[in-house]
Amino acid sequence: MDTYADTYADLIAAEDVLLFVNAAITSTGQSEFRSDADRQRMSLDFLHDYMLGNYRELYAATLALGVNHHNAALIIRRLLETAADAMPEQRRAEGRLIARRLAKLPPQRVYALFRRLREARVNNRRTRAIMRDWLAARRDLAFDSVKYRDAVKTVARHAHLPLGGELGSFLFAPHDRTVFTTPILESWRRAHYDRSALYELPYTVAEGFAAKHGVDRKAFLEGIAPRLTRLERLRLQTSAAERQAGGVAADLSVMPLTRLASYVLSLPLADRVRRRDELTAALRAAATRAAGLEAGRWGRVTAVLDDSFSATGSRQKRKRPLAVALACHFLLDALAGEYTPLWTSRRDDALLVFPYGPTPLGARVLDALDHRPDRLVIVSDGWDNAPPGLAAEVLRIWRARLDPHRRISIVHLNPVYDADDFDVRRLAPTVPTAGIRSAEDLPALVELAQFAEGRTGLEELRGHLAAQCARFLEEEP
Known part of the structure; x- marks a missing residue:
């Protein structure tokens, strides 16, 4: 009985961690198509508090996964605010993950995080050391002092940094000097x-x-x-x-894939037609870079891609779900040996997609399974409504009767967080679902999705997270 209880508890813990990862990848606390910003923030805050209170080590480990910048900053803030609750070994592990994640965050995000820590009066020795180390690692603190002047002042005061010389004068008494020898400080004065x-x-x-x-x-x-x-x-x-x-x-040639897809969708259709060769070449090049060594190794891949009206997103995240689907389309084309894209609108020109119409996921999943691919990837917010529930029934029957041995690998990637359910919306219990924010994370998320099927326990998930943390800590900042 105890063994059964432990196993069940492990499965629940694994599900909790995966639920949080999905939320931390997709939600930014901003409004979505079907929920406003307040509901998003309340739902997200609850998950952060729940994870921190129940699975602190696993909560910290999610910094090594593809969580978005908003949630990475929230995780770091909560870990530092509750440093007294952690054991010394936990604090050491958390410190390494925090330092590495801070090095990867945009500087404006880090300065905003440090400002919030000051407002919350988080002033323990570890927090001050993390601030000092991050500032010391900045390549050009004079540049930061010009671009983020108030933020640098805030950090310097809070971390008790002894900034003397020109930099100290610039931050705290800039008009007392008639000339600066540091070029960018002098340019600011002039x-x-x-x-x-x-x-x-x-x-x-x-x-x-x-x-x-x-x-x-x-x-x-x-x-x-x-x-x-x-x-x-x-x-x-x-x-x-x-x-x-x-x-x-x-310069589109160096643009990351998902950001490039967002840019393409911001253009009028006439501009996309006029610049077709340029935009297509840039998207394919970005997809090839994102695919890396996996390019061409995924066999026969069919994708069901959601370009229904709900892919409009929200005012704050305009066309973001559609941008993720478009970026995934080009990435899957690069990963596959043979690729078939199926848009819910039945359009066949990916460059000209736009949000329109209902979401007939069930019919398109049937079409996809007819191709007998090695992999079926569904990129959608999960609101199957033409008719409602058909996709779930198709996938249930397929798994239970037609492909019980899982010859076809099926995964659902959802770019939209459902605040009411504290998770991304799922299509069917028999198909793993993972949240996605950037197409570049697709290969890792497909690997992570195996843990969402309910057949893998906490120890396997812990092993996966440990491996991801080790890889993350070895990466270049």
């Missing part, structure tokens, strides 16, 4: 009265000075172009207003 100096500053800082000096927008964009980051270029290129103002062309 930009207050010399408009030519603003083109030596980061874009977000220079933009404020340009407005102050009344610089024409088009002239400003042309002058600041060499200073733009890849993401800034993409944002300017995506904005219709900026395109009309003579925005800067983005």
